[in-house]
Amino acid sequence: MEKIGLSNGLSVSQVALGAMNFGTSVSKSEAFKVLDAYLDFGGNFIDTSNNYAHWQGTGDESETLLGEWFRSGGKRKDVVLATKVGFDRHGEGAGLKKEQIEYWIDQSLKKLRTDHVDLYYAHTDDVNTPIEETLEAFDSLVKKGKVLKIGASNFDTWRIAESNMIAKERGWTPYTVVQQKFTYLYPKFGVLPKYTFNESANRERLRFLETKDIPLVAYACLCKGGYDNLSRMPSEYELGKRYEAIKDMAADKGLSVSAMVLCWLINLRKLKDYPVIIPLFSARANHLIENLRATEIELSTEELEILNSIE
Numbered sequence: 001m002e003k004i005g006l007s008n009g010l011s012v013s014q015v016a017l018g019a020m021n022f023g024t025s026v027s028k029s030e031a032f033k034v035l036d037a038y039l040d041f042g043g044n045f046i047d048t049s050n051n052y053a054h055w056q057g058t059g060d061e062s063e064t065l066l067g068e069w070f071r072s073g074g075k076r077k078d079v080v081l082a083t084k085v086g087f088d089r090h091g092e093g094a095g096l097k098k099e100q101i102e103y104w105i106d107q108s109l110k111k112l113r114t115d116h117v118d119l120y121y122a123h124t125d126d127v128n129t130p131i132e133e134t135l136e137a138f139d140s141l142v143k144k145g146k147v148l149k150i151g152a153s154n155f156d157t158w159r160i161a162e163s164n165m166i167a168k169e170r171g172w173t174p175y176t177v178v179q180q181k182f183t184y185l186y187p188k189f190g191v192l193p194k195y196t197f198n199e200s201a202n203r204e205r206l207r208f209l210e211t212k213d214i215p216l217v218a219y220a221c222l223c224k225g226g227y228d229n230l231s232r233m234p235s236e237y238e239l240g241k242r243y244e245a246i247k248d249m250a251a252d253k254g255l256s257v258s259a260m261v262l263c264w265l266i267n268l269r270k271l272k273d274y275p276v277i278i279p280l281f282s283a284r285a286n287h288l289i290e291n292l293r294a295t296e297i298e299l300s301t302e303e304l305e306i307l308n309s310i311e
């Protein structure tokens, strides 16, 4: 699998692997199998958080499992490791105050059994804490070598712009990766997602990222497996002609619809007004290789335009 040199100097594989359910709904032995197979295929970009997956456990499981996998296989050096801070986990952890950031990075490093993370995200915005306090805290982690780069997830575009302007003025580390929900299907007009932070990236967001040379890490891009099993499709998405179009192209290319969506996302950066997009998905062993085949198929700009033209 090809590696992409990001504008912040990190070199990541074309697709990222989400570890959200590892250690909870995905068992340790299956998670190890998926992680090994992803690396064998050339993947290197692994995503977790300090609170995964607290809704089905304590919130320590995913990072702890990754730490065990690093220890048992010596693979830490082969991975660009991303984790996050700022979301609630059983009534603790929500927010981006200095003391929270300093506390949770040490918890994450301990669980992950590593001395640094390559990418540390603010998991969601905290409008009650001054931007300066958050950025200065992140910057001090970079200076200490605990974190290489920082990213913003689930932020409004204007808040990212404002934060990076302040970072520039103060000489602090800016947000150089954005993680947001994004997929091929459009959300239904007027239907808001269950959680307000959880909005899909729109065209304005994509143009902003392209202009600033900030890559988008696109989460929930497989719609919980809904592309190949419509009974799992979240109700917020419009199916219609757009679904038929991606399904038809998947059949032409010999890919599952899920893999076709990954392929579309990877290739979009060939078009004007699109940033580098790294799809971030999770999968069990039964779907992993089928999904990774998306990286072996090139789409022409004409094919991308056809898919994009469907309303």
Ligand SMILES: NC(=O)c1ccc[n+]([C@@H]2O[C@H](COP(=O)([O-])OP(=O)(O)OC[C@H]3O[C@@H](n4cnc5c(N)ncnc54)[C@H](OP(=O)(O)O)[C@@H]3O)[C@@H](O)[C@H]2O)c1
Binding pocket: 017, 018, 019, 020, 021, 047, 048, 123, 153, 154, 179, 180, 219, 220, 221, 222, 223, 224, 225, 226, 228, 229, 256, 258, 259, 280, 281, 282, 283, 284, 287, 288, 290, 291
């Ligand atoms: N920043 C944020 O706020 C945020 C929010 C959510 C997620 N994330 C990150 O994004 C990652 C992925 O998110 P996600 O798991 O919510 O969404 P997703 O990748 O859109 O959906 C994953 C589900 O799709 C199914 N699937 C995968 N490949 C398939 C295929 N080829 N055919 C049919 N079904 C397939 C799998 O179901 P089975 O498990 O049943 O196989 C899997 O659980 C997470 O692990 C996490 O790292 C970030």
